[in-house]
Amino acid sequence: MQEVEEKENKTDTSSAQGISPGAVNNFIRKKKKLLTPEEYIQGILAGDISLLSQAITLLESSLPSHQALAGEILAGCLPHAGGSIRVGITGVPGVGKSSFIESLGVYLTENEKKLAILAIDPSSQKSGGSILGDKTRMERLAASPNAFIRPSPTAGSLGGVASRTRETILLCEAAGYEVVFVETVGVGQSEVAVHSMVDFFLLLMLAGAGDEIQGMKRGIMEMADMILITKADGENREAAAKAVKEYESALHLFPLSASGWLPRVRTCSVVENKGITEAWDTLLEYMAFTRGNGYFDERRKQQARYWFFEALNEGLKQHFYGDEEIRKKIAETEKVVMERKADPYKAARDILQNYFC
Amino acid sequence: MQEVEEKENKTDTSSAQGISPGAVNNFIRKKKKLLTPEEYIQGILAGDISLLSQAITLLESSLPSHQALAGEILAGCLPHAGGSIRVGITGVPGVGKSSFIESLGVYLTENEKKLAILAIDPSSQKSGGSILGDKTRMERLAASPNAFIRPSPTAGSLGGVASRTRETILLCEAAGYEVVFVETVGVGQSEVAVHSMVDFFLLLMLAGAGDEIQGMKRGIMEMADMILITKADGENREAAAKAVKEYESALHLFPLSASGWLPRVRTCSVVENKGITEAWDTLLEYMAFTRGNGYFDERRKQQARYWFFEALNEGLKQHFYGDEEIRKKIAETEKVVMERKADPYKAARDILQNYFC
Numbered sequence: 125m126q127e128v129e130e131k132e133n134k135t136d137t138s139s140a141q142g143i144s145p146g147a148v149n150n151f152i153r154k155k156k157k158l159l160t161p162e163e164y165i166q167g168i169l170a171g172d173i174s175l176l177s178q179a180i181t182l183l184e185s186s187l188p189s190h191q192a193l194a195g196e197i198l199a200g201c202l203p204h205a206g207g208s209i210r211v212g213i214t215g216v217p218g219v220g221k222s223s224f225i226e227s228l229g230v231y232l233t234e235n236e237k238k239l240a241i242l243a244i245d246p247s248s249q250k251s252g253g254s255i256l257g258d259k260t261r262m263e264r265l266a267a268s269p270n271a272f273i274r275p276s277p278t279a280g281s282l283g284g285v286a287s288r289t290r291e292t293i294l295l296c297e298a299a300g301y302e303v304v305f306v307e308t309v310g311v312g313q314s315e316v317a318v319h320s321m322v323d324f325f326l327l328l329m330l331a332g333a334g335d336e337i338q339g340m341k342r343g344i345m346e347m348a349d350m351i352l353i354t355k356a357d358g359e360n361r362e363a364a365a366k367a368v369k370e371y372e373s374a375l376h377l378f379p380l381s382a383s384g385w386l387p388r389v390r391t392c393s394v395v396e397n398k399g400i401t402e403a404w405d406t407l408l409e410y411m412a413f414t415r416g417n418g419y420f421d422e423r424r425k426q427q428a429r430y431w432f433f434e435a436l437n438e439g440l441k442q443h444f445y446g447d448e449e450i451r452k453k454i455a456e457t458e459k460v461v462m463e464r465k466a467d468p469y470k471a472a473r474d475i476l477q478n479y480f481c
Numbered sequence: 482m483q484e485v486e487e488k489e490n491k492t493d494t495s496s497a498q499g500i501s502p503g504a505v506n507n508f509i510r511k512k513k514k515l516l517t518p519e520e521y522i523q524g525i526l527a528g529d530i531s532l533l534s535q536a537i538t539l540l541e542s543s544l545p546s547h548q549a550l551a552g553e554i555l556a557g558c559l560p561h562a563g564g565s566i567r568v569g570i571t572g573v574p575g576v577g578k579s580s581f582i583e584s585l586g587v588y589l590t591e592n593e594k595k596l597a598i599l600a601i602d603p604s605s606q607k608s609g610g611s612i613l614g615d616k617t618r619m620e621r622l623a624a625s626p627n628a629f630i631r632p633s634p635t636a637g638s639l640g641g642v643a644s645r646t647r648e649t650i651l652l653c654e655a656a657g658y659e660v661v662f663v664e665t666v667g668v669g670q671s672e673v674a675v676h677s678m679v680d681f682f683l684l685l686m687l688a689g690a691g692d693e694i695q696g697m698k699r700g701i702m703e704m705a706d707m708i709l710i711t712k713a714d715g716e717n718r719e720a721a722a723k724a725v726k727e728y729e730s731a732l733h734l735f736p737l738s739a740s741g742w743l744p745r746v747r748t749c750s751v752v753e754n755k756g757i758t759e760a761w762d763t764l765l766e767y768m769a770f771t772r773g774n775g776y777f778d779e780r781r782k783q784q785a786r787y788w789f790f791e792a793l794n795e796g797l798k799q800h801f802y803g804d805e806e807i808r809k810k811i812a813e814t815e816k817v818v819m820e821r822k823a824d825p826y827k828a829a830r831d832i833l834q835n836y837f838c
Contacts, residue, residue, distance in 0.1 A: 195824070343700050429825075440801055467556060
């Protein structure tokens with residue numbers, strides 16, 4: 125029987141709330157025996173957080189044997205997945221994302237909703253940090269047995285990280301989670317990936333935009349189903365109200381999204397506990413609207429299709445760019461191309477010809 | 482010696498202005514002999530429109546021998562390319578793109594600028610039509626010996642069409658064209674491709690936006706270096722002035738682009754001949770600005786790099802999706818995935834495993 129290194133399970137400790145004593149013992153042991161696919165599946169379907177965490181760790185592992193096992197677990201869980209409301213939440217650092225998520229999360233879990241919180245942050249490898257890594261930021265929520273918090277995987281390309289996050293959503297759904305938040309940091313490519321795996325995309329913004337949003341990637345605003353102006357309290361209240369008007373008129377200039385939904389702009393304040401439940405109500409309004417006009421189902425289908433082709437293309441690239449010889453050649457050619465000493469297409473064709481022969 | 486079918490040269494007739502009698506005879510003949518790479522290169526560098534057109538036709542050809550010849554021509558022209566101002570122009574049908582291009586084009590060519598006008602329109606295969614196909618829309622410009630108008634290639638994927646368009650820009654530059662317009666239709670993916678091959682991206686819009694821009698793809702607005710409200714004349718003048726204010730305040734909400742340039746919003750009227758030369762002056766202002774801060778050079782380099790990797794990835798996909806067996810398998814799996822009866826990743830891995838073994 126194979127074993128999972130303790131190292132790989134470290135991230136599990138952040139979701140240790142509600143774990144059974146047996147599972148805790150497993151964490152204490154240096155190595156842990158792998159179970160059969162059926163055992164994982166049954167455990168996940170029964171809502172066992174420890175087994176869910178382990179299955180996610182298997183998903184994130186680069187060992188082929190772990191991947192194979194994860195694939196079997198996923199296949200068994202798939203018929204039980206799909207039942208959650210998937211929410212993407214983004215905003216630049218400092219916008220108050222963690223405290224908003226905690227506030228909304230506490231509201232939901234206190235109302236007996238099972239909530240899973242995931243994150244995509246491919247940049248975290250560089251900074252060494254990880255969104256959600258700082259558990260103290262969500263102390264109240266982390267204490268709830270209805271909440272499952274899973275930090276961002278700490279290795280791999282965006283494509284890899286995103287595909288694992290999407291599979292993690294499916295496992296969480298099979299484990300009975302009714303709402304899944306996928307958090308991103310609002311400054312990179314990952315928003316597009318998240319937008320392609322959620323039902324609703326929420327953008328948190330600060331009033332008095334200008335400098336604060338300079339760090340945000342262009343294009344994110346147009347993906348939002350709701351823009352929520354945070355920290356709308358105290359002296360900031362007026363600026364927040366003004367920001368609402370500005371964003372509303374800006375959004376009117378955008379082409380309508382395929383859902384037919386006109387993105388809403390609202391304010392909230394975590395310290396005054398205002399606008400949090402209202403934000404949730406707006407989300408529910410969106411869900412009713414898109415379920416009513418068929419967009420919800422169609423989008424889920426298109427997303428599955430999208431990820432199928434993403435996985436194919438990603439796999440093709442991995443095989444190609446993973447080749448030592450190819451990588452060396454590309455590094456050399458890249459410079460020549462940038463100095464305009466070779467045509468990019470001709471250079472690419474030459475490399476490909478070598479690869480396929 | 483190989484021959485080019487007359488069929489493939491049909492598009493050349495749209496750029497027949499300024500053609501030498503010998504070249505015209507070549508067009509009349511049913512088949513035409515191919516020249517040596519050196520002959521094409523020397524002809525293009527001497528500004529021979531007929532040889533330039535033929536070389537572009539070779540670029541667009543799917544025959545391997547034509548592609549090889551085109552590659553050699555391109556390699557010879559490359560050291561002489563890069564000298565033009567590359568301008569992407571987009572806007573939904575009805576915005577008055579052709580008449581704007583004609584007006585600005587006449588202004589430029591009368592001021593002794595050599596102007597090439599290309600188009601990207603992958604959708605034209607479906608509709609059967611092609612942007613710029615209707616030569617009568619640009620009669621005055623087409624008559625100028627300083628203008629070279631080349632319709633959109635009429636076959637291939639967006640990736641293929643875009644790569645050929647980019648190579649066509651290089652050939653036009655080698656032939657001495659100082660300004661290159663790349664036109665797109667403003668409703669699809671092609672804007673991203675065009676944005677990645679030009680220095681300046683111009684978006685034409687109608688006043689009274691709303692319905693008119695519904696057809697425009699979300700995200701295009703954020704790529705614009707200038708938004709030009711067309712048809713700002715007669716009863717429309719007031720609405721256009723209002724639109725300028727609206728777009729200006731909307732653009733202020735966007736994160737600043739990497740160039741550090743705040744996109745301008747202006748109006749123009751072709752019938753009153755207003756705002757056309759001013760639009761050009763704004764473009765020159767942008768060029769001076771981005772040349773001054775180093776963005777221009779850096780962007781050109783990054784674009785070359787981008788197209789190198791695009792060509793690699795496109796080539797990988799072509800090889801894969803071109804496989805009959807693979808295509809059949811994908812078509813079957815796609816349905817299963819969309820019905821949520823298989824995990825997209827697992828399904829993709831299975832197909833890839835087959836491909837690489």
